[in-house]
Amino acid sequence: MSESKRRKAPLVADKRRSAKSSSGKRAKPAASKTSKTRKPAARKSTRRTRGGGGGIGGAIRRFFGWVFGLIWGFTWRVGMIFALILLAAIGLTYTTLPDANMLLDGRARGSVTMLDRDGEVFAWRGDQFGGVITVDTVSPHLKNAIIATEDKRFYRHFGISPRGIASAVRINLSEGRGPLSGHGGSTITQQTAKLLCLGEPFDPDSGQTEAEYEAQCRAGTLWRKAKEAVYAMAMEVAYTKDEILMIYMNRAFLGAGARGFEAASQRYFGKSANEVNPAEAAMLAGLLVAPSRYAPTNDLDRAQNRAATIVRLMEDQGYLTASQAQHAQANPAELSEAAAARAGGYFADWVMASGPEFFTRNTTEDVIIRTTLDQRIQTSAEEALKYIFQEKVRPGSKAQAAIVVMSADGAVRAMVGGRTLRVNGAFNRATQALRQTGSAFKPFVYATALEMGYSPYDTVVDEPYCMNIPGSGQWCPNNYTNKHYGRVTLTHALKDSLNIPAVKVSEAVGRDKVRHVASEFGIDSDLDAGPALALGTSESTLIEMTGAYAGILNGGSSVTPYGLIELSLQGEDTAMMGTDGGIGERVIREEAAQQLIWMMEKVVTEGSGRRAALPGWQVAGKTGTTQAARDAWFIGFTANYVTGVWMGYDDNTPLTGVTGGGLPAEIWQETMLRVTEGMEPEPLPMAAPARPEPVAQPRRAPARDNSLGGAVNELLRGIFGR
CATH class of the missing domain: 1.10.3810.10 (Biosynthetic peptidoglycan transglycosylase-like)
Known part of the structure; x- marks a missing residue:
């Protein structure tokens, strides 16, 4: 067999070795088809395991994941819609906003600034x-x-x-x-x-x-x-x-x-x-x-x-x-x-109530009001009231009091409407409380008599006295002391506040004339039509009574109490209105007014108002106490100021042991001691009446003695000429 035929075919390992040796590097093996198909399958298997794989747990997780995704999708869509609506609302509101300077004074009404008699700010309203x-x-x-x-x-x-x-x-x-x-x-x-x-x-x-x-x-x-x-x-x-x-x-x-x-x-x-x-x-x-x-x-x-x-x-x-x-x-x-001063208290409230509504309570303008207030006198009245209630009134008493001080022309200098001082919007007993005046009304009975020609020295008999009043029967007034004093002068009757002489004088001059004089002096309340008018059974306010007494002090002319002197708009020099009160028409002759002041001065020096006396000053005034002592008054004056004081309970409970000549007179005195401090005393504008000439009385024959002894004596005188 030849050599070529015996050579065997190279093995796979040889091929690898050959390839390595020829390139100098290790050759990468070729990937088989089998390996290519297995690797993706392995990755799929991994993903399924991470997602939960099969079973109930995985299904639950997938369900909640789906719900979360649904909610999230809904939420961000709704949120987007809400945000768009919000942006639209903000944008729409933005278009309605005016310039910032137009939003600084957004008051719906105006203001009132009140100045005292010296031009100092003491109160704000509105x-x-x-x-x-x-x-x-x-x-x-x-x-x-x-x-x-x-x-x-x-x-x-x-x-x-x-x-x-x-x-x-x-x-x-x-x-x-x-x-x-x-x-x-x-x-x-x-x-x-x-x-x-x-x-x-x-x-x-x-x-x-x-x-x-x-x-x-x-x-x-x-x-x-x-x-x-x-x-x-x-x-x-x-x-x-x-x-x-x-x-x-x-x-x-x-x-x-x-x-x-x-x-x-x-x-x-x-x-x-x-x-x-x-x-x-x-x-x-x-x-x-x-x-x-x-x-x-x-x-x-x-x-x-x-x-x-x-x-x-x-x-x-x-x-x-x-x-x-x-x-x-x-x-x-x-x-x-x-x-x-806490915004002027009762006085500022009264000015606001008495002024024109469109310039005071409901003004849309900024108003300046110059007033009659004297802050020194206001403080004097407040301190006097506080002192008397602290020192002379039993603790816990609910009794109230009010004070008004004014000049003879009706300019109110101070006002206290109750024991709670320096308040706003409170019930003002000086201007809002209608109370029976008692004997504080009697000066208007005697003013009527003096105007008709009577003299302060004229006399009237104080004795038991009764009248038949149609529809009411017999009425018999009594004196406060339940005693009678016989024949007394008008001056005596007034200084000791005798009731029966006051009724007799009122009936003598005509009670209609008394009502007319009182009304002309400024007592506008409904006056009693019966004979009890003379005893102050009619109701009045303290400011009315004080104003009426101011008419006596100024010589007999009527007075309208006032607090507003001038009203103007802020920033303007021209006044919108001037004084809303003052001296009016003459009511009684000046001579009659001066004689009445003389009679009222005796009230303080000799009569029921002794506790109101001021050292070094002439003072005239009158006490007043109503039935069952439900109201007690003292109203009096010096040459400069008229001051009225009322005391009582808001519910008409009788006062205990209080008459007009007691605590009200003491409040009056405490007030005026402070008011007159540092002032030079001035005499009252009074005139003493001329004393009546004594009338010669004819010599009376001795009374005939009709007894037996008298007959014998008469016979002897006839015989002996004795």
Whole structure:
């Protein structure tokens, strides 16, 4: 066999070796078809294992995955729709927002500022707006106090604060309230939106009151909160942060009728908001949470404690250094003198009620009213009333008192309408309480007699006296002492306040004439038509009675009590109206008035009004006590001022041991001691009447003695001429 035929075919291993040797590298084996089909199958198997594989567990996982995918798909679609709606709502609201400067003074009514007789501010009424302030013009302490108190993230949020809302909801729920009741978590922007009532202006013609409108603006329903959030975000788009803060500072209500921080600063501290120090700024910022509760005119201590908390917040947030905070804590804000007067009290209420409604209670303008008030005299009356009730009235007594001081022309200088001093809107017993006048009415009986030509020295018999009154039967008046004093002069009858002589004089001159004189002097109340008129059974107010006595002091002319001197609009020099009262027509002759003053002076020096005497001064007046002592009066005057005092219970409970010559006379004296302090005494305009000439009495013959002894004596005289 040849050599070629014996050579065997190369093996596979040889081929591999040959290939390796020829290339110098190891040759990669060729992939078989079998390996190519198996590898993908292995990967599939791996994926199934990772997905849960078969079985119940895998099915559950796939089901929840499907549900999650469904919810997620629904949620992001709904969220997208909600976001589009929200953006549309914000955009629509944005188009309705006016320029920021148009939103600074949003009052629905105007204000009234009252000045005393010296031109000093003593009272405010209505919504006071002190003027526009901006972030640049206001005190930086005030700006910082507002932000530290209300919204420390103000410059970082977009109008609402999800963190603040969540915190407020948590606090409300923990305190047992609803999620939206109590803490609101509102940002300054949201509060501003609420102050703007979400752009809904007040419409006086809607039938809705201003109070109802404001309550609607403050409503905390879920729908209202949602609208508020939209409005707030629209404001963030339309205005800068400083503009939003400016609107807030100018519109916020801060108690006592003050709208905006400028008005509040003027109201409480008598200075502009750009001048307040840290302590004052903290007190003003403290009003935001509850204006009525924290108003310093209501409770200064409470307001100072609230301000101390805000000072600590300002220090914690870096607005005050430790030394500044310590100084503010050691020197809390104090009220100005005008603010301490608490808005004028009863007198300011009376001026507002007596002035024209369209310039006072319902004014839409800013009005300035110059008044007759004398703050020194007002303080004198308040201190006198307080002193008497502290020193001479039993603790816990519910008795009330009122005081009016006026000049002879009717200009009211002071008014106290009750024991609770310096209040607003309270029942005013000086002007609103109709009470029986008692013997304080008697001067008008004697004024009528003097006008008709009677003399203070004319006499009347004080004796038991009865009258038949048609429809009522017999009426028999008695004196307070239940005694009778025989023939007395008119002066004696008045100084000792005798009832029977007063009735007799009234009937002699004609009770219709007495009613006419009293009415002409200004007692406008319905006067009694019966004979008891002379004893003061008719009702009147203290201001009417005091005004009537002023008519006696000024020489017999009627008086209309007044408090308003001049009314003008703020910024205008021309007055809209002038004095609404003063001296009117003559009622009795001046001579009769001067003689009546002389008679009334005896009341104080010799009669029932001795406790009203003022050392060094001539005083004239009259006491008054009604049946069962339900009312006690003393009204009197010096040459300068007429002062009326009433005392009693609101429910007509009888006073215990009180007559007009007692506590009311003492209140009068305490008031006038303070009023006349430092004044030079002046004599009263009185004239003593001429004393009547004694009438010569004819000599009477001795009485004839008809006895036996008398007959003998008569016989002897005839015989002996004796």
